[in-house]
Amino acid sequence: MGAYFFVLVVGLAAGAISGVIGTGSSIMLLPVLVMTYGPKQAVPIMAVAAVMANISRVIAWRREIDWKAFAVYSVTGVPAAALGAHTLWTLPAHAVDIGLGVFFLAVIPLRHWLDAKKLKLRLWQLSLAGAVIGFLTGLVLSTGPLSVPAFTAYGLAKGAFLSTEAASSLALYISKVVTFRELGALSSEIALQGLIVGASLMLGTFIAKKLVQHMSVASFRYVLDILLLVSGISMLWTAFG
Numbered sequence: 001m002g003a004y005f006f007v008l009v010v011g012l013a014a015g016a017i018s019g020v021i022g023t024g025s026s027i028m029l030l031p032v033l034v035m036t037y038g039p040k041q042a043v044p045i046m047a048v049a050a051v052m053a054n055i056s057r058v059i060a061w062r063r064e065i066d067w068k069a070f071a072v073y074s075v076t077g078v079p080a081a082a083l084g085a086h087t088l089w090t091l092p093a094h095a096v097d098i099g100l101g102v103f104f105l106a107v108i109p110l111r112h113w114l115d116a117k118k119l120k121l122r123l124w125q126l127s128l129a130g131a132v133i134g135f136l137t138g139l140v141l142s143t144g145p146l147s148v149p150a151f152t153a154y155g156l157a158k159g160a161f162l163s164t165e166a167a168s169s170l171a172l173y174i175s176k177v178v179t180f181r182e183l184g185a186l187s188s189e190i191a192l193q194g195l196i197v198g199a200s201l202m203l204g205t206f207i208a209k210k211l212v213q214h215m216s217v218a219s220f221r222y223v224l225d226i227l228l229l230v231s232g233i234s235m236l237w238t239a240f241g
Contacts, residue, residue, distance in 0.1 A: 007032055008200045015053055015204020025053050025201050027104065027227045031234035033197070039096040041190055043088065044180045047173055048194025053201035054170035060206060061163030069154055069164050072127040074171040077134030081172040084138020085179040094239060101235030103140045104228045111225075114149040121153040130168070137172045138179070 007029075014028035026046055033042035058065070088096065121129065129150040136146065151165045180186040 007036055007197060011049070011197050011200030012204045012207075015056075015201035015207075025204075026050055027231045029197065029201075030100065031231050034097065034100075034235065037193070039100075040185070041193075043096070044177070044186050044190050045194040045197060047176050047180060048186070048191055049198035049201055050173045051170060051177055052195065052198025054166045054173060056202035056206060057162055057166035058170060061159045061166070063163075064159040065163040065167050066156060066160055068123065069126060069151065069156065070167045070171075072123050073130035073150075073168045075130070076127050077130035077137070077168065077172050078175040080131045080134030081138040081175040082179045084135040084140075085176045086138070086183070088139050089180070089183050089185060097235055097239035100140055101232045101237075101239060103136075104232030104235065107146065108225055108228050108232075111146070111149060111228075114146075114153075119149070119153045120155075121150065123154075126150065126154050134172050134175075137169075138176050 010029055010032050011025075014025040029049070030042060030046050033045055036042070037045060091099070129147075133146050133150065147165055147169065148161075151161050151168075156164055177186065
């Protein structure tokens, strides 16, 4: 019971942080879920929870969604996420731990490089980004640190960014959950665990809405880097510990 309670507490905090910076829930929660359930169960549980977390962000900011950006990103991202999920499920559990840990750590310098380039994306380029990020979402679960610069480079900010990124991520995660279901990786027990974890994420997201206007860009970057560093080290510790 103590482990379950800890997962829910981390879920509440993760939902609050992701509600403010647009990402971070999977980065925080996944290492905890891996330690509690193992990687093969943790990934589909987190996928279900991520669906719920993004639903709450869409509801909270629904009036500011950029539907054109959502459409071009999702049309390539949804099938790519399904392909990534298929690829993930063929990998051994040990490789999943290592891959997730390395990915989290590698995203830190990559994200800063993208920010430094000050890239400006057009609609067709956002669609290409959707394909790449969609596949990675299926493969490694958490690609918020990549989707954040993609949508901000397109010109979205604050409510418009949070809502559009959430709606697009929702489409990708639904694709991933459906794929897991087809692969037989989403039992009723795992789905229920995902719904419980997702409920804590949703609560945290609504709590965080009032904080969005008060968080600086510098604070956002600082929090995101810490999340990536801690989670990456945690995943590698689990793999080699």
